[in-house]
Amino acid sequence: MRIIKTKNYEEMSKRAADLIASVILLKPNCVLGLATGSSPIGTYQNLVKKYQAGELDFSEVRSVNLDEYKGLAKENEQSYYYFMHDNLFSKVNIKMENTHLPDGMEPDSEKACKEYDEVIASMNGVDMQLLGLGHDGHIGFNEPNKEFDKTTHCVNLTEMTIEANKRFFKSINDVPKQAYTMGVGTIMAAKMVIMLVSGKDKAKILKDAFFGPVTPEVPASILQFHPNFILVADEDALSLVK
């Protein structure tokens, strides 16, 4: 595990964008595993800037996203499809047919998950997986559990996650109770994993995840075993780590 400590969110976003840009420069048709949430927004802004400056070309880049709410249509502003479109896809020259998210509108969970695993398998490996960190240690929507889920599956979101994500919705009742998420096994199979963590409110879970025992009760902790894991975190998030 490599830790890049930054002053604040802005510097974290710049450093992460530089790392992702290097992946694209080295392999123009790379597969990027992408994430949503507030943590990667600044990173996407920096990638867009690099694209606008003519430093990056997304025309051959392919992407698979971590997760999607079950029951939200693409047009719904809270869907992760909408988020990705709004924050990155519509602002760079990535081909929409090369971007992939689980189908939140497929009511048959087994079918949705199987189809998404087939999409991921057809990519022949994710070159870089970007992650945020949930307050309960979740990655994607892999919530604390008795075991690590390997492949794409449907999850019941925990109270803590629903509470944390309600800020994006009109009311807590509008937050979907379920989501489709890539499994921990798929995340661990990525050639490189970059996690972004910012803010004092993440300091305790960051310490538990990367300086405590590896356990499915803290899903992110398994990244301690990843051979090419880079944690890009700001001073506040690292404030409990000696």
Ligand code: GLP
């Ligand atoms: C959501 C997403 C995760 C994300 C996490 C943290 O639940 N499914 O992929 O990493 O929240 O979000 P934030 O970056 O907004 O703290």
